[in-house]
Amino acid sequence: MEKVAQALLLSTLIATPAFRAGAAEIRPLRLCADPTNLPFSSDDPARPGLYLEIGQLIARKLERPVTYSWYKSYFGKRTVRETLLKRQCDAMVGLPEVDDFMGPAVIFSKPIAREGYALVSAKGRNIGDVDDLKGMRVAVQYQSTPQNLLAQRDEIEKVTVLSPDEGMKLLDQGKVDVAFIWAPVAGWLNKAAYGEKYQIRTTAGEGLVWPTAIGFAKASTGLRDDVNLVLPSLQEDIDKLFAKYGVPSDVPVKFGELGGPTAIADAGPSEPVTVGQSAGDSKPSEIKATASGDISAGRELFNGTCGHCHGPDAVQAEKRINLRLMKKRYGSDMEATYWKTVHDGRPSKGMPAWKEVYGDDELRNVLVYLQTVQDAADGSN
Ligand code: HEC
Structure with a gap:
């Protein structure tokens, strides 16, 4: 789930009933x-x-x-x-x-x-398959199965959001007609924050549940x-x-069947447990920074943590969060902008603060990596 990351590992052990001495075999x-x-x-x-x-x-x-x-x-x-x-x-x-x-x-x-994606809309809207979304504005989560599913449907207006919360907000502000988002969170927000105002239809199909x-x-x-x-x-x-907790348990609408070989490019759950696809089995905790910065360590950290929003290897169609455009955008201010943004985040815009999470050595590796993948500032690329 997208949210501001604060302290990384709190490891707080609480609520531990006192154990009797001699009952060592009863482990918590x-x-x-x-x-x-x-x-x-x-x-x-x-x-x-x-x-x-x-x-x-x-x-x-x-x-x-x-x-x-x-x-x-x-x-x-x-x-x-x-x-x-x-x-x-x-x-x-x-x-x-x-x-x-x-x-x-x-x-x-x-x-x-079973958990998956749901169609959230005003009550009474009848959405039985993808065609029923024609002409509508639909919020989809970034890099989710619904986004892939609707990618090639030009007659459906997609609005990319970075979290289910953001999708619900747009729906509530009347900026979209439907939010096609992660069902458990939609159900919870509908119950806890929106007074059960919306209808939630869960969906079934490849990568949707x-x-x-x-x-x-x-x-x-x-x-x-x-x-x-x-x-x-x-x-x-x-x-x-x-x-x-408001998690919907209706009979799912069968939704994932539209054609096109690339229609479901990235099937599988994207929330909350999948990070950038190239994260692999890297071990970020073993990263050792060098003075000048270690490009491959930076790339590894980037793909494991930042790629979730900014795209694997920083390849990102959404311009606003395309970090390959930083050199073009900021020129010689790129480094300063990087440090300010990465340290403090832009919480209101969905960019977490990282200074409590990573040391500057690790963050410098990411910067050095990003510098190697900048689009040419002169426009030749
Ligand atoms: C939850 C999603 C998310 C994650 C994870 C994330 N970012 Fe961001 N980041 C954003 C968003 C959204 C923005 C754009 C904010 C805005 O519109 O000003 C952004 C902006 C930035 C910018 C400024 C870009 C510019 O052109 O102004 C930098 C630099 C950046 N992120 C670096 C990182 C790094 C490094 C990491 C990993 C340590 C990371 N981000 C992880 C969402 C994320």
Whole structure:
């Protein structure tokens, strides 16, 4: 989910019931979760979020206490690598159970739900397939399946947004007719912020919906099997939790069938766990900066973190966030603009601040990398 990234790794362990000495075999179930990611998780005990409540249900069934390791889920696969795979926690609720999601390093429980994209609009609008969107203004999330799906439909006016929140806002301001955005967040916002004003139709089709499950590090087969054993008895409560947080559970509209070989260029979940496609299995924590800057380390960090919005290798059709145009745009002020923007962000415009997240050595690597991919300032390119 797009949001301003603040502290990276808080690792705060709270809510740990005191353990009896001598009961060492009862180890807590340690969950990794994002402290500010409703409807999924939050560090507000009054409203812990869907995934945390599911984790709590499971722990209770397993007769184990719960502890939390907080980490911003902002970084997608990187988060999983830094938390679950480094044994900061035992389980992460709500990972997409799809083939290309970090298998075989991550193993999954049985699915707990299906999540995907939904069409949000004024009540009473009847949208049964893509053609019904003709002539409408439709908000789509940047680099999402809906964006790819509608890319070649000139008769549908697309408005790119960087988050479901932004899509809901445009809908509410009357700037779009439909928001084709991530369903759980749409449902939650509709309930929590918009008084259930909008209708939400979930969609089905390639890359529009996927099963979510509980993820474990691959060695945790014992825990995975224990969880699988208790899941069936919890499914009804889990479904209730989804409803409690406003997540839509209607019968999906079959939506992903329009033709064109490139219509679905990037199928698969793009929220909240997928980062720039070239992130690969890089290990940003091992980056060592050199004095002048390490281009390949910079590229790796860029693709793992910034490429999510600015495009892999900074290739980006949306001019406003195309960082290959910085030299053209700012000339000799490029460096100064880079440092100011990257340190402080432009929170109101959707650019997070990074100075609490990365050191200047790492950020310099990114700058040095970006300098190697600038479009020619003289227009010859
Ligand atoms: C959540 C999406 C998002 C992420 C992630 C992100 N940015 Fe941005 N960034 C933006 C947006 C949106 C803008 C444009 C803000 C505006 O309109 O002024 C921007 C602007 C910038 C600019 C100024 C560009 C210009 O031409 O003025 C720089 C430099 C930049 N980002 C660098 C980075 C770097 C480096 C990272 C990774 C460490 C990063 N960004 C990660 C969304 C993001």
